Amino acid sequence: MIKTENVSFRYPDGTVALNKVNLEVRDGEFLALIGANGSGKTTLLRQLIGLLKPSSGKVFLNSTEFRHFKDEEVFRRVGMVFQDPNDQLFAATVEQDVAFGAVNLGLKPEEVTRRVGEALKMVGAAELAGKALHTLSFGQKRRVAIAGVLAMETEVILLDEPTGGLDPCGASSIMHLLRKLNQWRKTTMVMATHDVDLVPLFCDRVAVMSEGWLIREETPTEVFANAGMVREAGLRLPRIAHLIEILKKEDGMDFSNIPLTIGNARREFVRLMESQPQTKPESISPPVTTGEPSDGS
Template sequence: MKKAISITSLNYSYPDGTKALDDVNIEVEQGEKIVIMGPNGAGKTTLFLHLNGIIRSDDGNVKIFGSSIGDMKVEDRIKEVGVVFAEPDDQLFMSTVYDDVAFGPLNMGLSEEEVGRRVKKALATVGLEGFEERVPHHMSFGQKKKAALAAVLSMEPRVLILDEPTANLDPKSKADLIRVINDLNRNEGVTTVIAMHDVNALADLADRVYVLNRTIVAEGTPRDIFSDPVLVKENNLDAPDLFKFFKIMRCFGADCSQTPMSIDESVTVMTKMIESLEGELYLTVDENTHSLVNEIIASYRH
């Protein structure tokens, strides 16, 4: 499979000399869903700004589909990589939603007809049909998030970078955004790289996880990462509630050898457990149960 992103020995320091990125190495295959996790100040946003060429590294190399980002023209970079920032007001600056979503395609030199087609498609993708003449700053935060995403999608990038896409959203808006991101990945083959702290939404958005703390601390599946409580605590992370719940269930004798990461996986595990016991579920308590439960709780508590 072709590599969408290849980052080799990437280093970057701020003007005051503070090290932001230290020998970062990341490989992302075309069509993968990657989540970058790490504490505040870990360098996630700085890393993302390298991926579309806004920031240039001290050394190292960033390649997008085999081409060095430093050698790519601006118009080529925006066709390949789209970045959606955590704060939508940073990307919405025109008087109407239509103008914001059309801004990128217009600056790509596309025809008025093609710009209109892209705007219509992008707004439909995020569920904002009929919002063309709305004033962005009069919309809800969730609607602004969708509009900012549409403004990037109108340039039809092959790689979509999202910084905290689910932060500060109500449950429905969060579910809608996760669906949009996954539909883009599944139906259009868009590679997604997401920075997030929302561990309970992570399983739906990640094939693999990188833990970044100025350098790459760990890489693996979500289950690999959250199975290491020391790694989680040392990097100021948390584990999904369901993951911790099923680890605790084992202390009561539940046969759930593979800890679920999502609601769907939880239903599958519970169904298998109950079916294996002919429709019943047995939990036990002995002299060690409470100490085992407390150990698990303490292992993830900061």
């Protein structure tokens, strides 16, 4: 679907943000870009939609180099949700803002109305349709920004820290929505995040960024099995994996692998308990009655 070939990028002030990045985004996958702040995640996302042009190297969409497309042709296929929704929202009302991209696609008014209503409902913001944008909370703005991209029904959605500013329930709701779209609509998702706990739950593959370099591109299990590499990239293991790592090292527990989720950890604990030899509990002798009053001890 989208591929970069030796992409490097330098900002006008001389900051090198990307170094010879070779990344392939596969059709229908949910790909996580993880890395510390300043690792190049956002810059790479902007390359994947053409908002930034490579200083060197090439970006391809369906085997055709980006420079052969007009911007509007790319935007019909690839949408992006920015890290700060205030950079993305500008219309007077929620409904108008969500409709903006769909209107620019040249759709009929009734189709725009259908898409806007459906998108707002999907992100749990249908009741916000007539509200002014400046009255919304940050979390509500985040949902509206996502709805605007959903209304365009692009083949690919790029997301820059989509759960930032959301409470845990809101973040979980958004991630389940994105995964549902990925599975039901086959929408390709590319999410930049440093929240490593989300990655094993929702993502098929992980690309690890460090100082502008793409240093690893594997499944979550393969990436987080290399704890040294993860920490060198300025990240940590998922909490569950870190706990299991400590139990193996400090307590000698024999885990066959490092679980990344609560469900997998539970299965490993059950396996360990079932593998332990069953010991018969010692019989307890009844207390000796002396006839003396009890002191309660």
